[in-house]
Amino acid sequence: MSAIPGVVAVNTFREAVRDRVLYNLVFFALMMIGAAILVGQISIGIDSLVIANLGLSAISAFGLVMAIFIGVGLIYKEMEKRTLYSLLAKPIRRWQFIVGKYAGLLLTLFVNTCFMTIGVGAALLYVNRSFARSDVYILVAVYFILLKLAIVTALALFFSCFSTPMLSTLFTIGIYLAGMFSTDFLNIGMVTQNPVVKAITRVLYYVLPNFHNFDVIGQASHGFAIPPQLILQNTLYALLYSAILLVAAAAVFSGKNLK
Amino acid sequence: MHREIGYLPEQPYFYDYLTARELLDYYARFFDFAAPDRRERVARFLELVGLTAAADVQLRKFSKGMLQRAGIAQTILHDPKVVFLDEPMSGLDPIGRREVRDIILDLKNQGRTVFFSTHILSDAEMLCDRVAVLVDGKLQGVGAPGEIVSMDVVAMDILFELKVGRALPQAVAAFTTKAGAHYRAEVPEANLYATLEKLRECDARILSVQPVRPSLEEYFFRMVNREKAASHAVEVLAR
Amino acid sequence: MSERYRNPLAWLAAVVAPLLLVAVVALQRGIDSSRGTLEKQSDELLVQSGPLLKKLSLGYDALLGDIYWTRAVQYYGAKLPTSDRDFHLLAPLLDVATTLDPNLIPAYHFGAFFLSEKQGGAGRPDLAVDLVKKGIAANPSNTQISADLGFIYYMKLKDYDKAAAAYLATSKIPGASQLFKVLAARIATKGGALDTSRMIWSEVYETTQDEKIKKHALEELKGLKAQSDEMQLDQLAQDYQARFGRYPQSTHDLVEAGMIKGFPLDPDGFPYAFGPDGKSQLDPKSTVTIDPGAPTPK
Numbered sequence: 001m002s003a004i005p006g007v008v009a010v011n012t013f014r015e016a017v018r019d020r021v022l023y024n025l026v027f028f029a030l031m032m033i034g035a036a037i038l039v040g041q042i043s044i045g046i047d048s049l050v051i052a053n054l055g056l057s058a059i060s061a062f063g064l065v066m067a068i069f070i071g072v073g074l075i076y077k078e079m080e081k082r083t084l085y086s087l088l089a090k091p092i093r094r095w096q097f098i099v100g101k102y103a104g105l106l107l108t109l110f111v112n113t114c115f116m117t118i119g120v121g122a123a124l125l126y127v128n129r130s131f132a133r134s135d136v137y138i139l140v141a142v143y144f145i146l147l148k149l150a151i152v153t154a155l156a157l158f159f160s161c162f163s164t165p166m167l168s169t170l171f172t173i174g175i176y177l178a179g180m181f182s183t184d185f186l187n188i189g190m191v192t193q194n195p196v197v198k199a200i201t202r203v204l205y206y207v208l209p210n211f212h213n214f215d216v217i218g219q220a221s222h223g224f225a226i227p228p229q230l231i232l233q234n235t236l237y238a239l240l241y242s243a244i245l246l247v248a249a250a251a252v253f254s255g256k257n258l259k
Numbered sequence: 260m261h262r263e264i265g266y267l268p269e270q271p272y273f274y275d276y277l278t279a280r281e282l283l284d285y286y287a288r289f290f291d292f293a294a295p296d297r298r299e300r301v302a303r304f305l306e307l308v309g310l311t312a313a314a315d316v317q318l319r320k321f322s323k324g325m326l327q328r329a330g331i332a333q334t335i336l337h338d339p340k341v342v343f344l345d346e347p348m349s350g351l352d353p354i355g356r357r358e359v360r361d362i363i364l365d366l367k368n369q370g371r372t373v374f375f376s377t378h379i380l381s382d383a384e385m386l387c388d389r390v391a392v393l394v395d396g397k398l399q400g401v402g403a404p405g406e407i408v409s410m411d412v413v414a415m416d417i418l419f420e421l422k423v424g425r426a427l428p429q430a431v432a433a434f435t436t437k438a439g440a441h442y443r444a445e446v447p448e449a450n451l452y453a454t455l456e457k458l459r460e461c462d463a464r465i466l467s468v469q470p471v472r473p474s475l476e477e478y479f480f481r482m483v484n485r486e487k488a489a490s491h492a493v494e495v496l497a498r
Numbered sequence: 499m500s501e502r503y504r505n506p507l508a509w510l511a512a513v514v515a516p517l518l519l520v521a522v523v524a525l526q527r528g529i530d531s532s533r534g535t536l537e538k539q540s541d542e543l544l545v546q547s548g549p550l551l552k553k554l555s556l557g558y559d560a561l562l563g564d565i566y567w568t569r570a571v572q573y574y575g576a577k578l579p580t581s582d583r584d585f586h587l588l589a590p591l592l593d594v595a596t597t598l599d600p601n602l603i604p605a606y607h608f609g610a611f612f613l614s615e616k617q618g619g620a621g622r623p624d625l626a627v628d629l630v631k632k633g634i635a636a637n638p639s640n641t642q643i644s645a646d647l648g649f650i651y652y653m654k655l656k657d658y659d660k661a662a663a664a665y666l667a668t669s670k671i672p673g674a675s676q677l678f679k680v681l682a683a684r685i686a687t688k689g690g691a692l693d694t695s696r697m698i699w700s701e702v703y704e705t706t707q708d709e710k711i712k713k714h715a716l717e718e719l720k721g722l723k724a725q726s727d728e729m730q731l732d733q734l735a736q737d738y739q740a741r742f743g744r745y746p747q748s749t750h751d752l753v754e755a756g757m758i759k760g761f762p763l764d765p766d767g768f769p770y771a772f773g774p775d776g777k778s779q780l781d782p783k784s785t786v787t788i789d790p791g792a793p794t795p796k
Contacts, residue, residue, distance in 0.1 A: 007288040011274070018276035042571075045604035045707055046564060053561040060557065081272040086333060089266035090289040180556050211557075218560035222601045 004092055005100035012104020013111075016070060021108065024062055025115050031058060036123040047127045052221030055120030056141050060217070062116070063109055063149045064176070070108070071156025072168035074101045075253065084258060095250035102157050102246060109149050117142050134223030140231065141220035147238035148214040152176060154245035155209070161253045178204075179211040209241050262290065265334035269345040271326070275319035279310050279329050282318060286333045304332040308362060324355025331362055335371070342366060344375035348382060360386060380476045415451045417444045418466040419458055428457045441466060548597030555598065563599030566591055570605065574612060574619075574710075585620040589613055592629055596636075603640060604708060606633030610646035611711050614654040616791070618714070623654035642705065644668040645678060649698060652685060656793055662686035677701055690793025692729075696722050720765035721788045724780060727762060728788075731770055731778035734758065738776075745776035 016022070035054050039047040075098070078084040087097070117139070124135065155175060159168035178185075182205050189201030213234055216226055273282055283301040292300065305311050308328040313321070321329065327347060334342055347363070348356050363386060366373050377383055383390055384404050391401045420441045421427065427435060427442070431454060435444040442463075446454045451468070458465065552559045570591035577585055592609045596602050606629060612619035614626035627650055633643040648664035651657045662685040669678035677697065684694050696719065703715035731749070734757055738746045741755070749770055752758045761769055768781035780786055 004289055007285065011277075011285055014281075015274060015276055042568065046567065046602070049602075050561075050564045053564050057558045057561045082268060082270070083272050083274060085268040086266070086271055086273070086286070086330070089264075089334075090286055091262060092289050177556075181553070184553070215557040217557060218563075218599055218601070221560055224601075 004096045005103060008092075008097055008100020009103035009107060012074070012101050013107045016105070016108040021066065021070065022112060022115075024066070025112065025119075028058060028062060028116055029119055032119045032123045036126050039127065048124055049221050051120065051123045051127055052138055053217060055116070055123060056138065056145070056217040056220065059113055059116045059120070059142060060145045060148070063113060063145060064152060066112065067105070067109060067149045067153045068156050068169060068172050068176075070105055071153050072160050072165045072172065074105060074157050075160040075249075076163075076165055076168070079258065088258075094254045098157070098161075098246060098250045098253055102153060102242075102249075105153050105157070106150060109153065110146065113142060113146060113149075132223065134225075137216075137220040137223060137226055140226045141216045143231070144214040144216055144234060147234055148211055150238050151209050151211070151241050151245070154242040154249070158245045158249040158252070161249050161256065175208065176211060179209045182208045182210050183212055210237075213237060262337055263340050265337070265339040265342045267330045267334045267342075267344045267347065270349060271330045273318050273326065273329065276317060278315045278317050279305060279321070279325075279332075280314040282329060283333055283336055287336055290337050300336050304336045307335075307365070308332045309358065322355070324351050324358055327351060327355060327359055328362065331359070335366065339371070341372045342374065344373065346377060347375050348377060348379060356382075380474070384474070414445050414471045415448050416467075416469045416471050417446070417451075417454065417458070418442070418468075419444070419463045420466060422462045422464070425461050425463070428461050430454075431457055445471065548594040551594060552598050559598045563595050563597075563602055566595035566598060567602055567605050570595055571608070574608075578618060583621075585612075588620050589622065589625040589629070593632075596629065596632060600632075600636035603633070603637060603643065606630055606637075606643045607646060607706070608708060608711070610643065610650055611714060614650050615714075617787075623650050626650050626654070639671055641668055641671050641674045641678075644671060644674075645701070648678070648681070648685075649702070652690070652698065652793060653695070654791075656690065658685050658689045658793075675701075689795045691795055692722060692726055692792075695793055696726075717787065718789065720786045722792075724764050724786045725788050725792065727764065727770065728778045728780075731762070731772075732776070735772060735776040735778065745774070746772055748772060 032051075032055060036051060039050050078087070088094070120138070121131075124138075125131065152172065156168060156172045159171050163171070185201045185208075186205040189198045189205075192198060192201075219226060274285075277285065280301060283304065284297065287297045287301060302311075305314050308331055310325065310328055310332065313325060318326065318329065331344070331347070334344070344363075347359050351359065360382070363373055363375065367388075387404060389402060390404050392399045418438070418441055431444055434446055435442050437443075444454060448470075455465070455468075551562065555562045570588060573587055573591060574585065577583075589609070592605050592613070595605050609629040610626050613629060614623035615621065627647065630643055630647045630650065633640070634647060637643060645665065645668045648661050648668060651661035651664055655661075662682045665678045665682035665685065668674055669676075669682060681694065681697060684691070684697075688694065699715050699718045699722065703712060703719065706712050706715065731752075734752055735745055738744075738752060738755060738757065746752050746755075749758070749761055749772075753761065763769055764780055764784050764786050766784045766786045768784040768786075770778045771781055773779055780788070
């Protein structure tokens with residue numbers, strides 16, 4: 001196990017930073033400041049609830065946008081700009097390249113999310129004057145968002161290996177939406193009489209990545225406890241699903257004839 | 260195997276948000292050099308291609324020639340014995356071409372084997388120890404440029420100008436063309452002195468006398484039909 | 499002048515752009531008024547779809563719930579000063595907000611009062627009961643909304659059995675005040691009574707965090723005080739009539755007769771007056787109101 005994926009990862013991270021991706025944090029900060037001040041003004045009795053909901057929702061939304069829009073270009077850009085050719089002449093295996101790119105984007109998302117979480121914490125502190133013990137669940141919610149982003153990034157990366165950014169974006173968003181509604185597929189299957197539909201919806205439910213697993217924003221902002229076994233299960237789910245996608249991506253990329 | 264060869268693709272793009280030093284460092288990390296060794300190599304090869312001054316400038320600001328030199332640097336920083344350069348001169352201005360030419364010669368002097376491909380036949384003639392000519396992807400001939408093209412003199416080329424009011428002698432006019440304000444006569448080597456005598460008789464001023472040798476270009480076109488001439492690659496070896 | 503200032507296109511743009519912006523603003527106003535009717539209708543459409551909205555919100559339902567709650571508050575606040583007493587969107591808005599976030603306590607609490615209230619609200623205690631019951635189901639350990647159910651039954655629906663039951667249930671919640679047990683007992687035996695009402699409104703006034711509800715509770719308490727004062731004054735008027743053969747013309751008469759010490763003032767600081775039938779009344783300048791639908795004894 002060499003450090004080569006790490007080298008690629010650090011470089012991917014550096015590219016994101018120099019591409020001024022992290023500037024989105026400025027916008028985020030402004031938004032949180034605005035919200036913190038506003039909730040005080042309109043006083044609807046749920047100040048910290050709104051801060052927590054808004055902050056977590058924004059972390060999720062910004063993260064998704066970043067994961068998808070950077071992810072779909074990860075491999076494609078290198079192929080198109082031909083930077084790949086000089087790279088592959090070096091002693092690097094194709095799968096190491098894939099893993100490195102993935103890790104780099106994940107690192108970018110992690111750093112971005114950390115800053116945002118600090119921002120949310122600061123806003124909460126401003127509104128509440130102190131932290132409550134139940135605020136720790138907000139951190140759990142952030143962790144779940146990161147897990148969700150890990151899968152979405154893997155998805156985007158996978159598509160990036162063989163399709164243009166435009167199409168990859170559509171595919172990734174499509175699967176994300178399908179994954180959010182996968183429980184409804186299951187319900188349709190339960191309601192219908194048709195055995196074929198039943199079977200298909202069941203398969204769909206298990207095959208599609210179920211992103212709903214990671215939705216705990218409402219609970220976290222209310223300070224309700226999140227069961228510890230869910231934390232473990234979701235971690236494993238994200239690991240497993242990402243691994244499957246990465247293996248598939250590496251396979252596609254290894255077989256690709258680069259012209 | 261990757262350690263023994265270096266490869267520079269045609270019109271390489273690099274990560275333009277990196278500096279030259281960072282680019283070389285990035286590629287160097289794929290080999291297992293220790294950190295001090297890596298740093299030293301990066302500095303050394305930046306020096307070799309003449310990019311030390313611009314080492315910490317982002318690649319997006321580099322000229323094409325500088326990019327090409329950076330590309331060559333990353334190709335050789337792991338000391339490969341054999342180097343492949345795909346169209347290393349393409350798109351360069353005369354300064355850039357000179358720089359790359361000098362580097363290729365340097366590499367040759369360091370004892371490396373350099374393969375490069377080019378459309379520019381005069382470069383091949385000038386730089387290469389051995390040349391392979393491909394037409395339609397098929398090898399037509401391999402050998403030193405001097406071997407492929409015979410060194411026999413084919414004719415003599417005389418550049419001269421006429422005094423005002425004097426006409427061109429009949430005998431010479433047959434193989435003379437106008438070249439701007441001057442005239443150019445091409446005669447077989449045997450007839451050189453006779454022609455010069457005729458020109459002396461009409462007080463013409465001789466500007467230059469040169470032997471005409473067949474060139475690689477003529478050889479190439481001889482290999483190829485006129486219609487197909489535009490689209491072929493010539494691969495050249497240099498030792 | 500430097501090169502930049504010589505550029506005619508730049509000057510043109512600098513002049514034309516603000517004009518265009520003004521035109522855009524004017525146009526927007528026109529569009530807003532043209533769309534006036536459309537907006538009303540779309541409000542209706544958007545509001546009916548609670549569970550669907552929750553599905554569509556892709557995990558952002560908690561935030562959306564907050565937004566709908568804000569809309570509900572603003573809807574109420576905008577309609578209140580107008581003469582338009584039609585708050586028909588209030589219940590749906592609150593329902594959607596609480597479907598999106600079932601733990602939105604302030605929404606249930608708000609709905610308990612302003613859905614059931616006739617003067618400053620939707621006047622639909624039945625809808626209020628539905629909403630609050632939904633709130634209790636989702637938040638069984640919250641004493642505030644549990645008590646609010648009792649409030650609605652007692653104050654607005656005058657259903658004393660249900661009211662007593664609700665307050666009893668509230669008293670069983672861990673950490674609930676002893677007051678609720680007392681209220682349950684009182685209502686069960688006596689039904690509607692002035693001091694019971696006063697206890698309930700006091701409790702609301704003390705514990706609510708909603709400014710509007712607090713203000714409302716204060717108004718009600720003032721009204722109850724006035725009501726209690728008037729009852730006393732009516733009795734005194736009868737006594738006066740018995741003694742002097744006529745009704746008192748003002749509280750001044752009562753003071754002169756030595757029946758009361760000092761001039762009684764209503765919670766707003768105005769003196770009480772007497773009608774020709776001997777019934778005491780509030781000064782017309784007073785802002786105190788007595789709730790005509792106040793609970794009465796069983």
